[in-house]
Amino acid sequence: MDQETTRCTTRAWRWFKAIPEKFVSKIMDAATEGKKLGVEDPRRIIHSLKVGLAISLVSLFYYFDPLYEGFGVSAMWAVMTVVVVFEFSVGATLGRGINRGIATLLAGSLGVGAHRLASFPGEKIEPILLGLSVFLVAAAVTFIRFYPKLKARYDYGLVIFILTFCLISVSGYRDDEVLEMAYKRLSTILIGGAAALIVCVLICPIWAGEDLHNRVAGNIENLGTFLEGFGCVYFQTLDDKLQDQKASLDGYKSVLNSKSTEESLANFAKWEPRHGRFRYRHPWDQYLKIGMLVRECAYRVDALNGHLNSEMKTPPEVRAKIQELCTKMSSESSLALKELSLAIKTMSSSSIADPHIVNAKTAAKKLKSLLKTGLWEDTNFLDIIPAAAVSSLLIEIVSCTVKIADSVHELASKAKFNNDVLKQKEKGKVLRVPSIEGSHNIAINSE
Amino acid sequence: MDQETTRCTTRAWRWFKAIPEKFVSKIMDAATEGKKLGVEDPRRIIHSLKVGLAISLVSLFYYFDPLYEGFGVSAMWAVMTVVVVFEFSVGATLGRGINRGIATLLAGSLGVGAHRLASFPGEKIEPILLGLSVFLVAAAVTFIRFYPKLKARYDYGLVIFILTFCLISVSGYRDDEVLEMAYKRLSTILIGGAAALIVCVLICPIWAGEDLHNRVAGNIENLGTFLEGFGCVYFQTLDDKLQDQKASLDGYKSVLNSKSTEESLANFAKWEPRHGRFRYRHPWDQYLKIGMLVRECAYRVDALNGHLNSEMKTPPEVRAKIQELCTKMSSESSLALKELSLAIKTMSSSSIADPHIVNAKTAAKKLKSLLKTGLWEDTNFLDIIPAAAVSSLLIEIVSCTVKIADSVHELASKAKFNNDVLKQKEKGKVLRVPSIEGSHNIAINSE
Numbered sequence: 001m002d003q004e005t006t007r008c009t010t011r012a013w014r015w016f017k018a019i020p021e022k023f024v025s026k027i028m029d030a031a032t033e034g035k036k037l038g039v040e041d042p043r044r045i046i047h048s049l050k051v052g053l054a055i056s057l058v059s060l061f062y063y064f065d066p067l068y069e070g071f072g073v074s075a076m077w078a079v080m081t082v083v084v085v086f087e088f089s090v091g092a093t094l095g096r097g098i099n100r101g102i103a104t105l106l107a108g109s110l111g112v113g114a115h116r117l118a119s120f121p122g123e124k125i126e127p128i129l130l131g132l133s134v135f136l137v138a139a140a141v142t143f144i145r146f147y148p149k150l151k152a153r154y155d156y157g158l159v160i161f162i163l164t165f166c167l168i169s170v171s172g173y174r175d176d177e178v179l180e181m182a183y184k185r186l187s188t189i190l191i192g193g194a195a196a197l198i199v200c201v202l203i204c205p206i207w208a209g210e211d212l213h214n215r216v217a218g219n220i221e222n223l224g225t226f227l228e229g230f231g232c233v234y235f236q237t238l239d240d241k242l243q244d245q246k247a248s249l250d251g252y253k254s255v256l257n258s259k260s261t262e263e264s265l266a267n268f269a270k271w272e273p274r275h276g277r278f279r280y281r282h283p284w285d286q287y288l289k290i291g292m293l294v295r296e297c298a299y300r301v302d303a304l305n306g307h308l309n310s311e312m313k314t315p316p317e318v319r320a321k322i323q324e325l326c327t328k329m330s331s332e333s334s335l336a337l338k339e340l341s342l343a344i345k346t347m348s349s350s351s352i353a354d355p356h357i358v359n360a361k362t363a364a365k366k367l368k369s370l371l372k373t374g375l376w377e378d379t380n381f382l383d384i385i386p387a388a389a390v391s392s393l394l395i396e397i398v399s400c401t402v403k404i405a406d407s408v409h410e411l412a413s414k415a416k417f418n419n420d421v422l423k424q425k426e427k428g429k430v431l432r433v434p435s436i437e438g439s440h441n442i443a444i445n446s447e
Numbered sequence: 448m449d450q451e452t453t454r455c456t457t458r459a460w461r462w463f464k465a466i467p468e469k470f471v472s473k474i475m476d477a478a479t480e481g482k483k484l485g486v487e488d489p490r491r492i493i494h495s496l497k498v499g500l501a502i503s504l505v506s507l508f509y510y511f512d513p514l515y516e517g518f519g520v521s522a523m524w525a526v527m528t529v530v531v532v533f534e535f536s537v538g539a540t541l542g543r544g545i546n547r548g549i550a551t552l553l554a555g556s557l558g559v560g561a562h563r564l565a566s567f568p569g570e571k572i573e574p575i576l577l578g579l580s581v582f583l584v585a586a587a588v589t590f591i592r593f594y595p596k597l598k599a600r601y602d603y604g605l606v607i608f609i610l611t612f613c614l615i616s617v618s619g620y621r622d623d624e625v626l627e628m629a630y631k632r633l634s635t636i637l638i639g640g641a642a643a644l645i646v647c648v649l650i651c652p653i654w655a656g657e658d659l660h661n662r663v664a665g666n667i668e669n670l671g672t673f674l675e676g677f678g679c680v681y682f683q684t685l686d687d688k689l690q691d692q693k694a695s696l697d698g699y700k701s702v703l704n705s706k707s708t709e710e711s712l713a714n715f716a717k718w719e720p721r722h723g724r725f726r727y728r729h730p731w732d733q734y735l736k737i738g739m740l741v742r743e744c745a746y747r748v749d750a751l752n753g754h755l756n757s758e759m760k761t762p763p764e765v766r767a768k769i770q771e772l773c774t775k776m777s778s779e780s781s782l783a784l785k786e787l788s789l790a791i792k793t794m795s796s797s798s799i800a801d802p803h804i805v806n807a808k809t810a811a812k813k814l815k816s817l818l819k820t821g822l823w824e825d826t827n828f829l830d831i832i833p834a835a836a837v838s839s840l841l842i843e844i845v846s847c848t849v850k851i852a853d854s855v856h857e858l859a860s861k862a863k864f865n866n867d868v869l870k871q872k873e874k875g876k877v878l879r880v881p882s883i884e885g886s887h888n889i890a891i892n893s894e
Contacts, residue, residue, distance in 0.1 A: 062618060134503050135500065163527060170509050303750050
């Protein structure tokens, strides 16, 4: 019995002793993850420090008497505004700030108006009228928030509209200095918003537009990287297909679900003023169009990725020819995509990608004529399926690449990228390839 | 000259007269869109009315003297809370409400503590210490918001934490009744949150979990609808492929970009208590897994959709056989997917889908053996490509369907769906097909 007690005590003691260990290990895990997050994108650390700075700046209102005297308790709206308005990118901050400012102005005016109107018929009916107006405005504006176009850009403004209208018109019933309250709320919000914006723009600004630009270029590059490695990995025998080689091609997977991120970045970017290489009305929507085409291409690439686990079983002499042409198609598409990505990154309207596209198309045509000749008559038909499926997917990918090239050219002309033909000549890359502009619309199908 | 003036005046008058017309037409457009939004999902209208009601209820605080006396100006926090916490679904509202409540409690305590500590060293150092603590807390919590797991569920709570800490510790420098302020803020927020929740749950509640459940089932059905029509449309001659027939198959496209919606619905659903047929800890993550597999299948379906614009050109006698098997594969997969969708919708762990999967697999095998026989020896090899590509995609889709069936069965066992074999017998659908459970893991590849 005594032994039993001792054992229990020891176990309990061990469990108890383990608590700090577990706690420490949790903390260590969190720290490791935090370090990873910081290394991955150091702008996160900068952003956090900026938020701290902006809030500290605004809280100065409370410490200096002359500033505090002017606004009193309303000064807290300034702090609140900084906290809720300060976002990661300049565009998001500007969008929220402008939404909050304008919504407060409009709803404040409307609230003061409602308060005045409701006070005419007499004190007994006033609360009923005010309650009714609050109900109607809240319900109507909540419904308006469902309009997709308004939701994308003005959702926050609509929430603040309801908020301010309710605060002003309702508290107006108590406080006859309703105008002063509206004015104080508006001005403190403007001060808070301005502080957030100034810190956001002046200290290491993070531009949503630049992010979108780089992300779209990066997505195109990811597809290029897959296609670059595909031919190599696919035509190895199954035993040689090392798992890590295949894994190194998985970069394109982030492209598949990029839609919502790209859309919100584009919405933020539309708020941003001229910065760096971007004008105020940079054609952000064109990036969404490119993004859509890139995703379409990524779906085909995903199907192609499924074939990496199988092997082409055609006889050696046929295999060699198909291998050559398929590798050519994928590597030329890859080169074209990488050049397009570079063209976006450097914002140059170069046509270096065009010869690669022409080469890819030529390879596709050669593959077709190879298949027309009765080269394979002794081949087992079942063996043709993977070859045909891969060829068909590659042909579709070439056609997607053409579409992407087209829309990148469209972006270049819309955004007036530099036409640095001279630079290319200096590099020794004189273009003698016939322009493929005219041929872009010809669908390359597997027919 | 006079004529010129008259003409100008007339033009200006016409333009001026057109303004109200334009305005009216804009209003009409907005009304039409609003009607469409309401008809599409009437819950939107109900939600708007509920928000109006909840805000009106809380604003009663201002109208009734006894309630107002207790809280004073702080009563506005209750109105604010309702506006910012009330979301479309119960889960989202609960999540925001709990986040806001707990964050206010924690940050309020910490703020009071910081205020006490800072007041020890003396009045001169107090603002410096407070400013420093505000900076540190704001920067640290802003960084913590980047942790993906915390961002998914506690992002709003972290923002409110910063907000409350700053308000309490900073305004505490002025107002020595800092404890009372913290208490008032917390209690008004609790009242507002409770009002929002009660209205949200009691009047026509909208459950995020149910939405996720129906959406995943609907996505599976969308794929089934495409595959049901595919065989029919594809094997028509090009002239007969009516554009509207093809367009009717486009329903699956919404599946491609469903990831972010599903993830946020799952996050909301995790907050929801037991409701209808769902327990508190319903296996929501399993829906995300199914959703991922459904999207993978949708990528193949998208590639298949690309083939609808071309035609299979094989000789009639070969074509007839391929057509039969391809149509069989797509229609059986379609039936299987539709049964799986129905099984999710009715929450029954039926295995009605299994025989269809077996049939689809059999068709795939037959297609392979058909290809093995030298049936096509006179065929132009180029004509084989589309047939092979479509077959290969269909084989992959069958394999995706198997995976989807597997994960739906997993969901059924995790969520304890009803095993209503009896019901099926009553319907006359006695299952004599060998269970395919064991065969699910066999990869069906195009090798």
